[in-house]
Amino acid sequence: MIKKKPTSLAKIIKSTIFYLFVTTLGVGILLPAFFLVSLSFLSTREAYQFPLPLLPALSAKYSLTFGDRGYLLSVYDDFDDEYQTVLDTAELEKMSVYMRSQIGAPYDIPDIEDRIAELESGTDPVYFKARKNLLLNYDLFFKVTRDAVPALIRSLQIAGMTIVISLSIGGMAGYAFARYVFIGRDALKFSVLFVRMFPGVAIALPMVIILANMGFYDQPIGLSLVYSVGSIALTVWITASIFMGIPESLEEAAQVFGATKFQAFLKITFPLALPGLAAAAMYAFLGAWNETVSAIILTQFNPTFAVVVYQTLLGAVGHVNLAAAGGLAMAIPSVIFTFFIRRYINQMWGGVTV
Amino acid sequence: MAVAIGNKSFRNVWSKAIPYLLILPVVVYYALFWVRPVLKTVFESFRDTAGQFTLQNYAMVFSDPDFIPAVRNTAIIVVFSVTLEFLAALFLAILINRKFVGSSFFLFVAMVPMALPAVAVGAMWLTGLTAHGWLNSLLFYLGVSKKIYWLAGSEWALLAIIIIIDAWQVIPSVMIILLAGLQNIPVEAEEAGYVFGGNFITVLRKITIPMLQSTIQTAVILRLISAIQIWLIMVLLMGFNRLPVLVERIVYYHEEVPGLDISFQMASGYTIIVSVIVSIAALLYLKVSGAFGGNQEARQ
Numbered sequence: 017m018i019k020k021k022p023t024s025l026a027k028i029i030k031s032t033i034f035y036l037f038v039t040t041l042g043v044g045i046l047l048p049a050f051f052l053v054s055l056s057f058l059s060t061r062e063a064y065q066f067p068l069p070l071l072p073a074l075s076a077k078y079s080l081t082f083g084d085r086g087y088l089l090s091v092y093d094d095f096d097d098e099y100q101t102v103l104d105t106a107e108l109e110k111m112s113v114y115m116r117s118q119i120g121a122p123y124d125i126p127d128i129e130d131r132i133a134e135l136e137s138g139t140d141p142v143y144f145k146a147r148k149n150l151l152l153n154y155d156l157f158f159k160v161t162r163d164a165v166p167a168l169i170r171s172l173q174i175a176g177m178t179i180v181i182s183l184s185i186g187g188m189a190g191y192a193f194a195r196y197v198f199i200g201r202d203a204l205k206f207s208v209l210f211v212r213m214f215p216g217v218a219i220a221l222p223m224v225i226i227l228a229n230m231g232f233y234d235q236p237i238g239l240s241l242v243y244s245v246g247s248i249a250l251t252v253w254i255t256a257s258i259f260m261g262i263p264e265s266l267e268e269a270a271q272v273f274g275a276t277k278f279q280a281f282l283k284i285t286f287p288l289a290l291p292g293l294a295a296a297a298m299y300a301f302l303g304a305w306n307e308t309v310s311a312i313i314l315t316q317f318n319p320t321f322a323v324v325v326y327q328t329l330l331g332a333v334g335h336v337n338l339a340a341a342g343g344l345a346m347a348i349p350s351v352i353f354t355f356f357i358r359r360y361i362n363q364m365w366g367g368v369t370v
Numbered sequence: 371m372a373v374a375i376g377n378k379s380f381r382n383v384w385s386k387a388i389p390y391l392l393i394l395p396v397v398v399y400y401a402l403f404w405v406r407p408v409l410k411t412v413f414e415s416f417r418d419t420a421g422q423f424t425l426q427n428y429a430m431v432f433s434d435p436d437f438i439p440a441v442r443n444t445a446i447i448v449v450f451s452v453t454l455e456f457l458a459a460l461f462l463a464i465l466i467n468r469k470f471v472g473s474s475f476f477l478f479v480a481m482v483p484m485a486l487p488a489v490a491v492g493a494m495w496l497t498g499l500t501a502h503g504w505l506n507s508l509l510f511y512l513g514v515s516k517k518i519y520w521l522a523g524s525e526w527a528l529l530a531i532i533i534i535i536d537a538w539q540v541i542p543s544v545m546i547i548l549l550a551g552l553q554n555i556p557v558e559a560e561e562a563g564y565v566f567g568g569n570f571i572t573v574l575r576k577i578t579i580p581m582l583q584s585t586i587q588t589a590v591i592l593r594l595i596s597a598i599q600i601w602l603i604m605v606l607l608m609g610f611n612r613l614p615v616l617v618e619r620i621v622y623y624h625e626e627v628p629g630l631d632i633s634f635q636m637a638s639g640y641t642i643i644v645s646v647i648v649s650i651a652a653l654l655y656l657k658v659s660g661a662f663g664g665n666q667e668a669r670q
Contacts, residue, residue, distance in 0.1 A: 038466065042479050045542050048494045049482065051504035055497050066517075067507035189396040196389035204393060206656050211404055213595050213652035217620055218645040221637055222407035222414070245404050248396060306487035308602055309617065313624055325489045329496055329606050336497050343493025347486050354485035358478050 052347075056340035057150045059120030061091070061102070063337040069094065075148055076121035080131055081141035087111070087132065090141075091119055108132075117156075121146035153341035157328075161342065164324050170236050171321040175304040177240035179297045182247040183255075187293065189248075190255025191281075195264060205252075212249035219245055220310035227314065234316045242310050247300040254299065254360065258292030259285065295360045298353045305349060322346060408645070415638050419631070430632060431639035440614040440640075446529055447615065448597045451536045456590055458537065459544035464574070466545070467552045477549075480542035492606035495535050499607060521607060528604075528613050535603055544589050551585030552578070584658075591655040595648055616644050 055063060057072040077092035079099045086106025090099035103114055108125045116122040123146045135142045149155075158164045192198070193205060223242055224233060232238035262285050270280035311320040319327070325342040328335070418424040431437060470476075483491070498505040499520040506517050520531060559581065563573035579586070601617035610622045623630075623637040 034470070038470070038472075038476055041462065042476055045479055045483060045538075047508075048498060048504075048538065049486075051498060051508075052490070052494045055504065064502065066502045067510040068502070068504050070511070185395040185399055188392045192389040192392035196392075198389040198393075204397070207400075208396070210649075210652050210656060211400060213592075213648065213655065214404075214408075215599055215617075215641075215644050215648050217599070217617055218411065218641045218648075219404060219407050221620065221624065221641050222410040223403075226407060226410070241403055244399070248399060252396065302485070308488050309621060312621060322487060322489050325493070326602070326606070329489060329492055330609075336500070336503075339493050340497055343490040346493075347490035350485050350487055350490070351482055354481055355478060358481055 049347075052340050052344055055337055056153055056344045058337050058340075059148065059152065060118045060337060061120075065093075065095065067095070072150060073148060074150075075145050076115075076119050077143065077145050078115070078121075078123070079141045079143050080135055082135070087135070089114070115146065116149075117152075119146075119148075120150075120152045121148045153337045154345065157338050157341045157345065160338065161324060161328055163319060164321070164342070167319050167321045167324040170318060171305060173236045174240045174243065174320060175301045177237060178243045178247055178304040179300045181240060181244040182251045182300045183293065183297055185244070186248040186251030186296070187255045189252045191259050193252065193256040194259035208249045208252050212246055212253075216242070216246060216307065217309045217313070220313040223310075223314060233314065234318050236318070239311060239314055239320065240304065242314060243300075243304045243307060247303045250299055250303070251296045254292065254296040255289070258289050258296075261292075262288045292360075295357045298357045299360075302350060302353055411638055411641060411645075415635075415642050427635045427639050431636060431643070434619075434636065436611070436614040436619060440616050440619050443529065443613055444598060444600075444615045447532060447536070447600060448594060450529075451533045451540070451597050452590060452593050454533065455537050455540045455544055455593060456586070459541045459548055459589075460586075462541070462545045463548035463552055464578075467549060477546055480546050482542075483539040484543035486539070488602040489606075491535070491539060492603055495603065496606055499531070525613065528608060531607070532600070532604060532613070536597070536600065540593060544593065547589045548582065548585060551582045555581045587658045588655070591651055591658070595651050595655075598644065598648055598651070616640055616647075620644070 051068075054071055055068070058069065059072070059076075062069055062072065073094065077099075079090045079092070081088045081090075083104040085104045087104070088101055089103040089105075089111055090101045092098070093100050102118070103111060105111055108128050111128060112123060112125050123144075131142050131144055189204075189208075193201065220242055223238070227233040227235075227238040227241070230238075232241065266284050266288075267277070267280040270284050271277060275283065306322065307320075308322045308326055311323045312326065315323060325339075325346050328342050329339050415427050416423055416425070418426055486494075497503055501517050501519055503520075505520065509518070521528070523531075555578065559577055560573055563577045568576065599617050601615055601621065604613050604615060605618055605621070610618065610626055614622075617640075619640045620637050623633045623640070627633055
């Protein structure tokens with residue numbers, strides 16, 4: 017008879033405590049992010065309640081009765097467990113706008129007229145529900161914020177150009193580091209690392225005049241030239257380690273069969289290096305997408321998306337939920353790309369060995 | 371025959387030249403877009419508006435009433451946040467140091483704060499720290515009904531808030547780096563320590579930490595470099611001037627008071643100060659990582 021080894025009670029307790037600890041840590045890490053997400057879905061009315069609701073309501077419950085100035089609109093409040101009067105008006109237009117923009121649960125004027133007909137025919141008060149438009153803040157952020165959409169497009173352009181510049185220039189150098197011994201190799205390798213650590217703002221400031229002379233100030237290409245300085249350095253280190261991981265003997269074998277060195281690279285090494293190159297590209301994207309200070313200095317009328325969100329936040333006193341939507345729109349691509357490159361994350365800290 | 375030999379030597383020269391051709395674009399790019407702007411800033415910082423040599427620009431920066439507070443605040447943030455973050459991350463890494471179900475998901479979660487753009491982090495805490503923000507709401511649900519005015523405190527309270535926010539963002543990532551380092555230590559090394567009668571503390575002090583040394587150095591110096599450049603979160607939470615730091619001064623002079631004659635000089639002066647400090651830290655990093663000959667293998 018096979019006896020299963022009994023799991024001791026102490027072990028179970030120990031592992032439970034361990035998982036509790038890890039979960040607590042995870043919750044602590046994600047808590048601010050959770051509130052940002054939740055806040056970005058709250059209606060304006062919800063966002064200015066205290067305490068803030070933990071989750072956005074999915075629908076709004078309204079009640080309608082006669083008021084001094086026309087009709088009295090009330091909204092059900094989960095926290096206080098009662099209907100609270102929000103509006104007293106005879107203008108249906110105003111009522112509909114209020115329901116759409118403040119409560120976030122739109123209700124058309126013809127429908128309101130139907131409810132008023134019910135009220136007139138004796139049902140007092142009239143209760144009704146409306147589905148909430150959860151994406152309202154995102155919609156408003158992109159509509160209300162001057163420039164949000166063009167800035168988003170500019171940011172994507174800048175990131176794209178940064179990827180192209182840093183992958184072509186940095187990738188070549190990375191290949192040289194991986195495959196050749198040459199004079200000044202170590203000096204260059206560490207100069208590149210030094211450039212990577214050098215503060216970006218120190219390059220941005222003098223670049224104002226240099227880019228202006230080139231006609232690139234306040235242009236996407238200007239910023240991508242600045243961002244490429246840092247991301248070329250990172251690309252060199254990442255691609256060098258990728259190419260080192262691909263045995264040179266594969267290329268040599270192809271050359272034995274008559275391929276030139278360039279063909280061997282194109283047909284053998286390049287496809288094998290693709291996943292790593294994709295990671296390097298994502299790093300370049302993140303660097304360009306997340307950066308703020310150089311973008312503030314080097315743009316004037318054509319800000320990047322990060323600068324637009326920054327400006328919204330600086331004046332966010334009246335629009336907490338809109339600011340949250342902007343911040344989250346900024347964060348989503350970063351989190352997605354980080355997920356894909358999580359295996360390479362230590363390299364961002366210079367932990368790459370060449 | 372002579373043709374074949376000539377061809378061969380041409381090929382030889384060509385293959386010798388390949389690596390230099392491959393690195394040429396990087397060298398040219400850095401000459402144009404790194405060396406040139408950096409030298410330009412340095413030259414400009416010694417010239418007055420008429421183009422003559424002067425030390426006036428530096429004198430102006432040093433006599434800026436916010437200069438001393440900016441240096442002090444930056445120094446406090448760097449010292450406290452790096453120390454706190456490192457110790458907490460090491461503690462957590464040692465507690466977690468084992469493989470468990472869901473560990474890869476946990477590691478991803480831990481990377482999220484560091485991956486977030488600075489403006490998103492700003493949005494997070496700006497909405498959290500206002501009087502009606504989510505932090506007070508959370509405390510309310512937990513039974514603390516008194517509202518705390520987080521951003522109305524003294525300078526020290528504000529510094530503490532910045533350090534805590536930075537800790538939230540950075541500790542998880544440093545923890546991951548240290549975890550990776552811990553998992554590279556052979557089990558035998560620590561076991562040997564216990565066999566020879568060491569307890570947990572002695573093994574930690576005499577074996578684990580020394581073996582983690584290069585990981586720790588990397589993490590601490592790179593953290594140092596980014597802590598010196600912290601600014602955005604302060605401006606978003608408190609506005610300019612409330613809690614001056616070095617990089618905040620650069621943006622302030624460049625963006626907020628651009629009309630003044632001295633704005634560019636002030637911004638350049640602060641830029642040079644930040645660059646010098648960061649460069650020293652970067653050189654320190656290159657030194658410990660063996661860039662200047664010697665222990666090249668130490669990092670591997």
